[in-house]
Amino acid sequence: MKLSIKPKKQSYEIVFGRYLFQRIADESKKDKKYAIITDSNIKDIYATKLKGLLDKKGIKNHILVFKAGEKSKNIETCLKIIDSLSKLRYNRNDVIMALGGGVVGDMAGWIASNYLRGIDYIQIPTTIVAQADSSIGGKTAINTKFGKNLIGAFKQPIKVYIDVDTIKGIDETNLSSGLAETIKHAVIQDKKFFNYLNNNMDKILNKDPESLLELAKQNCKIKGKIVKKDPYEKNIRVIVNYGH
Numbered sequence: 001m002k003l004s005i006k007p008k009k010q011s012y013e014i015v016f017g018r019y020l021f022q023r024i025a026d027e028s029k030k031d032k033k034y035a036i037i038t039d040s041n042i043k044d045i046y047a048t049k050l051k052g053l054l055d056k057k058g059i060k061n062h063i064l065v066f067k068a069g070e071k072s073k074n075i076e077t078c079l080k081i082i083d084s085l086s087k088l089r090y091n092r093n094d095v096i097m098a099l100g101g102g103v104v105g106d107m108a109g110w111i112a113s114n115y116l117r118g119i120d121y122i123q124i125p126t127t128i129v130a131q132a133d134s135s136i137g138g139k140t141a142i143n144t145k146f147g148k149n150l151i152g153a154f155k156q157p158i159k160v161y162i163d164v165d166t167i168k169g170i171d172e173t174n175l176s177s178g179l180a181e182t183i184k185h186a187v188i189q190d191k192k193f194f195n196y197l198n199n200n201m202d203k204i205l206n207k208d209p210e211s212l213l214e215l216a217k218q219n220c221k222i223k224g225k226i227v228k229k230d231p232y233e234k235n236i237r238v239i240v241n242y243g244h
C-alpha cells in the first residue's frame with residue numbers, strides 16, 4: 001500500500017494600514033487567549049494600548065515582557081516566557097502576538113514554534129526592518145553562545161498587521177537600518193521601486209504615512225515573492241540575507 005500525505009498549504013494575509021490596533025482587537029476571538037510578547041521598550045507604548053482594547057472586548061490576554069535588546073534573544077529568556085505560558089494555561093487553541101521589532105518577532109516566533117509543539121502566532125512589527133523583512137517569511141530563531149540565530153525553525157505566522165503609525169516612534173538608527181533594507185530590496189528586485197525611493201526620500205525621511213504605507217507594501221511584495229519561491233532558503237532566498 002502506498003499512502004500520500006499532503007498537509008494543507010499555508011498562506012496568510014498581510015494587513016497594511018494606520019491605527020490598526022482597534023482592528024486587531026476586533027478580529028481577535030473570545031474563545032482564545034492572546035499572549036502579547038513584547039520588549040521593555042514597546043510595552044508602555046503599544047502593548048498596554050493593545051491590552052486595553054482586548055480587555056474592553058472581553059478577550060483574555062496577557063503581556064509577557066522581556067528586556068529590550070539582542071542580548072535577551074537566548075534560550076533562558078524564552079524558557080521564562082514559556083513557563084509563564086504554562087502557568088497561564090495557554091493551549092494550542094491560543095495565540096501569541098509578536099509585538100515589536102525583529103528581536104521580538106524572532107523570539108516570539110521561536111516560542112510559538114516550540115511551545116506545545118507549535119501554536120499560532122501573529123506578527124505586529126513596529127520597526128521598518130521588521131515591517132520590510134523579518135515579520136514576513138516565517139524565520140524564527142534565537143542565539144547561542146556560538147552565534148546568532150543558531151536555533152530556530154521556519155514557522156509562518158497566521159497573520160501580519162503592518163501599522164505604519166508605529167514607525168512614528170522609531171529613532172534615527174532604526175530608520176536608517178529600515179531604509180537600508182528597503183533600498184536593498186529595490187536594488188535586487190525592482191527598478192521602479194528604486195526610482196520611487198529616489199523621488200520620495202524626503203517624504204519617507206519625514207515619516208509621511210502614505211509614503212511609509214507604499215514602502216511597506218512594496219517591501220512585502222518583494223519579500224513575499226522570494227519567500228513563495230523558496231520558503232526554506234534552499235536557493236534564491238539567500239539574496240535577502242545580503243548585508244545581514
Ligand code: GLY
Pocket residue numbers: 133134136137139233237240241
Ligand atoms: N531575513 C531574511 C529572510 O527572511 O530570509
